[in-house]
Amino acid sequence: MNHIITMIKKQLKDTLKNKAVLIQFVMFPFMGVFMTNAVKIDGMPPNFFTNLFASMYVGMAPLVAMSAIISEEKEKNTLRVLRMAGVTPWEYLAGIGCYVFTFCMAGAAVFCLLLEEGTPLSGRLLFFAAMAVGTVVSLTVGAAIGVGCPNQMSATSVTVPVMMVFSFLPMLSTFNETVAKAAKYLYSEQLRIVVNAAGEGRMEYGNPLAVAMNLLAAGGLFWVLYRKRGLEL
Numbered sequence: 544m545n546h547i548i549t550m551i552k553k554q555l556k557d558t559l560k561n562k563a564v565l566i567q568f569v570m571f572p573f574m575g576v577f578m579t580n581a582v583k584i585d586g587m588p589p590n591f592f593t594n595l596f597a598s599m600y601v602g603m604a605p606l607v608a609m610s611a612i613i614s615e616e617k618e619k620n621t622l623r624v625l626r627m628a629g630v631t632p633w634e635y636l637a638g639i640g641c642y643v644f645t646f647c648m649a650g651a652a653v654f655c656l657l658l659e660e661g662t663p664l665s666g667r668l669l670f671f672a673a674m675a676v677g678t679v680v681s682l683t684v685g686a687a688i689g690v691g692c693p694n695q696m697s698a699t700s701v702t703v704p705v706m707m708v709f710s711f712l713p714m715l716s717t718f719n720e721t722v723a724k725a726a727k728y729l730y731s732e733q734l735r736i737v738v739n740a741a742g743e744g745r746m747e748y749g750n751p752l753a754v755a756m757n758l759l760a761a762g763g764l765f766w767v768l769y770r771k772r773g774l775e776l
Contacts, residue, residue: 550638567608568646571600572653579657589659594739597654601674602710602731605681607702608643613689614698640682647678670741677734680758687765690772730757
């Protein structure tokens with residue numbers, strides 16, 4: 544536990560230095576606040592920008608941050624130093640995962656506060672819980688990419704297309720029925736369904752099986768890559 548807490552403290556100190564990771568945590572919450580307050584269009588659905596950016600945030604921020612941190616520290620041989628200090632791979636992953644999850648949940652709290660004033664507490668809690676589940680899946684995908692890629696450049700080349708699929712398909716599915724049929728198998732699309740309903744005060748749980756299958760697939764991929772490559776500690 545001391546090693547995990549130390550890893551979290553280490554990442555907190557590195558946050559302001561690592562602009563690529565920092566921007567992932569603040570970009571979409573800032574855009575949500577700005578667009579919600581700056582753009583008012585007649586006939587626009589309630590919580591339109593909040594729901595839109597919340598879904599994109601969960602599909603992008605945890606995934607990119609997790610893969611960037613792991614791949615960068617592999618490339619700079621930071622992990623070898625940590626190994627010499629007695630940190631095990633699982634302690635490292637737990638510390639990084641808790642750090643990214645906490646920051647992403649802070650962004651999720653911002654989106655919860657952006658929901659319209661009449662949104663019931665149950666709707667806000669469901670909204671927050673859905674974002675937490677989506678963040679866990681994205682963290683697992685990001686960890687798999689970070690472990691599987693030898694350096695930060697290769698990790699970025701893999702992360703960008705994967706991130707675009709998970710973050711942009713839910714947005715496109717709101718405008719295109721064909722895209723919606725394909726996107727319904729993704730956890731980020733199921734998240735969009737839940738947050739849209741929660742923002743309107745309805746209880747909609749999407750398809751938990753699709754989310755569970757996404758999590759199992761991401762976990763399986765991570766395990767295979769970890770057994771093959773490890774963290775090179």
